[in-house]
Amino acid sequence: MDDILDWIGGQLLIAERRPLRRHRALTIPTGRRVVLVAAAVVLMVLLAAVADAAGLINVSALWQQQPNVPSPEGVATSIPSDLAEAYAVLRQPRDSADALTGGPAGGYAAITVPGGGGGHYGASPSLSRYLGTIDGTAFWLVPGNLGSCLQTSNDGTSCTSNARMETTGTLGLLAGMAGHPSTVLGAIPDTASIAATTTDGSPATVQRASNAFMVSGTNLETVTIHPQNGRNYTIDIPETPAPGGIGPASGASGR
Numbered sequence: 001m002d003d004i005l006d007w008i009g010g011q012l013l014i015a016e017r018r019p020l021r022r023h024r025a026l027t028i029p030t031g032r033r034v035v036l037v038a039a040a041v042v043l044m045v046l047l048a049a050v051a052d053a054a055g056l057i058n059v060s061a062l063w064q065q066q067p068n069v070p071s072p073e074g075v076a077t078s079i080p081s082d083l084a085e086a087y088a089v090l091r092q093p094r095d096s097a098d099a100l101t102g103g104p105a106g107g108y109a110a111i112t113v114p115g116g117g118g119g120h121y122g123a124s125p126s127l128s129r130y131l132g133t134i135d136g137t138a139f140w141l142v143p144g145n146l147g148s149c150l151q152t153s154n155d156g157t158s159c160t161s162n163a164r165m166e167t168t169g170t171l172g173l174l175a176g177m178a179g180h181p182s183t184v185l186g187a188i189p190d191t192a193s194i195a196a197t198t199t200d201g202s203p204a205t206v207q208r209a210s211n212a213f214m215v216s217g218t219n220l221e222t223v224t225i226h227p228q229n230g231r232n233y234t235i236d237i238p239e240t241p242a243p244g245g246i247g248p249a250s251g252a253s254g255r
Helices: 002-015 030-053 059-065 081-086 117-121
Strands: 129-134 137-142 147-152 157-161 170-174 182-187 193-198 207-209 212-217 220-226 233-236 252-254
Touching (some): 117 147, 129 207, 147 170, 147 182, 157 170, 182 220
Antiparallel strands (some): 137 147, 170 182, 182 212, 233 252
16 A cells, blocks of 8 residues: 555656646636645545444545545644654754745645645644755655655655655655656665665665755666665666656565
């Protein structure tokens, strides 16, 4: 399930970088689209709450299967202790640099948009921590009660469960056209390390800023996260990536 949600997180990351397509048959103004989407999500949540109260469904089970259903625990009001144990930055007092700013979706809109990964995991912008900046891209870790998100200033948002965030972290692949750089970015816990290889087998340069990382190049082969539990997580870079990129889980495997 985490792999599916990671993939969806990657698609959200890609969607933030693309304009909405217009169709001749029906054109809905952008403002109305947002209202309609928000209304549909609210209606779905209300129906789920009523059905759960009546004993017809189990919201927790629905949450597991539907990535657009908000966290049944709501938005986090504090940082989960296991997550804070995995990331020292989350144990530090919050200051002005930790506030989410910028981004293609306007600040932390991607975290709070109805039906998004941030809401699904209960991620709270009020708990965010600034990780640093790499090549002009700022990174923030946004904790939630069931999962957490990595918010960037230029390259969207990626969310995953806290179980994964505490072990392997989260990563995303922005794939370029053939002959153009592909970029892998993400965040890993304190006890994990990361390595990358090129197509000729030599090490690729990994740029770091606290728990955040970025690897970019035209000849990337693999990026591997080495967690403390020894179960490596590797993503294989497509030889000829599709235009626009792919989600984080595609091509990834435990090794």
